[in-house]
Amino acid sequence: MEIDDLKSDWNTVQPILKTDESLLLLLQENKHPVLKSIRKQIVIEVSSWLIFLLVYYSMFDGYLKPFWVNVVLVFSLILPVLHSLYGYFYNKYLTDGTDIKKALERLYNRLKKYAFFSILSRIGFVGGLLFFFTYNIDFKGIKYFFLLSICFVFVFQIAVLYSIWAKRLKHIKEIMAGF
Secondary structure, eight states: OOOHHHHHHHHOOOOOOOHHHHHHHHSTTTTHHHHHHHHHHHHHHHHHHHHHHHHHHHTGGGGGGOHHHHHHHHHHHHHHHHHHHHHHHHHHTTTSSSSSHHHHHHHHHHHHHHHHHHHHHHHHHHHHHHHHHHHTTOOTTTTHHHHHHHHHHHHHHHHHHHHHHHHHHHHHHHHHHOO
């Protein structure tokens, strides 16, 4: 296909027209569909963790464990909430209207920080839960196998999370190299 054919095809494409009001509605925080879904996820997660925190003390024998072990559990449960809030504010202020190359560089740097916090918060969350639930357990025989199995699942989960973020960052880096 020749360049003139491409130009004529491009000129014949009819864009989907949106009114100024519909575009302004998308820019409002309460109307943006991505931000709505993130807010819904945050509400569900925070509610779930609060319910867990209300019942863990008696349901999982938190009263039998030392105070500092309970603090580790509470802190590890706060990490996913902070991660969700950080993700919400990250998506709320994604770009600022500069040229595309600078916007991609800024996106790449912010996404690297977000990926690091994502992986770090998952490690802290998993570590805190494992620490709380394995505190004062006498590991003998088959219990070692179960603990190693659980640890393997969590390490695998973190490795998959790392590879997903590495692939996303590599893709953005390749796009930046194309400019």
